Amino acid sequence: MPEPKQPEKLIDDKGIRIDGRRLDQLRPIKLEVGILDKADGSAYIEQGKNKILVGVYGPREAHPKHIALPDRAVLRCRYRMAPFSVDERKNPAPSRREMELSKVIRESLESVVLTDLYPRTTIDVFIEVLQSDGGSRCAGITAASLALADAGIPMRELVAACAVGKIQGHMALDLSDAEDKYGEADLPVAWVPNANLVTLLQMDGILTTNEFEKGLTMALDACKTIHGMQQEALKKKYLVIKEVAEEREETEVVA
Amino acid sequence: MVIVAEPKQVVAPGELLAEGDHLLGDNSFKVGTRIYSACIGIFEVDGTRVTVVPLKGGYFPRVGDLVGGRIVDVGLSGWTVDIRAPYEAMLPASETPGPRGPRRRDLSESFDVGDMVLSQVLAFDRTRDPLLTVKGPGLGKISNGRVVEISAAKIPRLIGRKGSMISMLKRETGCQITVGQNGVVMVWGKSPENERVAVEAIYMVEREAHTRGLTDRIREMIAKSNVVGEVARTQAA
Incomplete structure (x- = not known):
């Protein structure tokens, strides 16, 4: 499949983007928790055309043993894109970009996980991008923090992440693949709500101070929305079981 | 001293539980005067103590377990x-x-x-x-009996308040049950059928640990399976 052609306009005269969104609108997000049987915790996210699966293992014995730390758990993180996740086949070998993203995602999660409760162990996070559509590092962080919580790993709170960018001179929320490629700037942000910490902040392109400030406000607002969705998705798994079980009881009483 | 979250409800990590001078139980932490949950679990208040009983998680050893x-x-x-x-x-x-x-x-x-x-x-x-x-x-x-492995986080529920759940299971299924704190449960019954029902009941506790009226529902499930519990118990004794 050839590269998608550059669209003539990223924003039309009415201020609507190529996928029909307004500038301050997120793509539709679907979050699911606990979908892998063998992993200790797992999560799945669909954000626009992004499809990302995250599996968490641990805390478990550290292998190789020399990486273990005497006072806390080691958090290991691997971000990987499937060869079929993009238009042109991606070489399955770990790329420079994947290694960088693994590192920044790990760092954005490290500040919330209570690693000092499990000395000499590791917690492994595997982020597999099945289909990529821009902003996959943010979607990956959103899903990874959910998977960690699903594994029952003690953590301060969930991390929510979202990107903003600049297209045709306007700040726009949650860039899609085409907007990222043909836009002017991209600014991924990960945010920890209660502590009010930004744990990931990268920038690609050029923004003025005003644009940056406006973008950051937009991104943090979006993170707030995503954070609410994360909590809902996490609890839903247990509330569904509860409803089914208690309903069964009621019907049995009636019968 | 304010309880913010609803007791007995599912809480997510980072959810505000209470404010003020409460005692910190398991899986909770304090920032200033605010107390937050550290994991996905059921929020419990016991006097001035606030705890989150986890719904998931591995086993962490303790001396005497x-x-x-x-x-x-x-x-x-x-x-x-x-x-x-x-x-x-x-x-x-x-x-x-x-x-x-x-x-x-x-x-x-x-x-x-x-x-x-x-x-x-x-x-x-x-x-x-x-x-x-x-x-x-x-x-x-x-060397005999059946071994059931469930999540260690569900062991407190399997035992129940003052052992209510586990003693009911033993009585109703006529099986001898030993519960390991790490989630390994051993079942010895007078017949494979008794063991099967006990194992099924244990899995049901694991799956529905956070629901209300679980003990009654499990008692009913065992009753429906036509396994005789009391006789087995007198034979064993």
């Missing part, structure tokens, strides 16, 4: 045991019953790789791997 484990290696002076914790447990030969002193025989005669053993955690802290013992009544190799 009864654990079921699988032998993974036989050494010269002891065994390595997988107790489903993040650490490898050691069972030294000196912690097995029998005469003390140097023994020349091969340790695999007592326990071999793959054997299940019921043991107790003798020593463990943050700096040292757990040390086990099989000295004590009921401890040692498990």
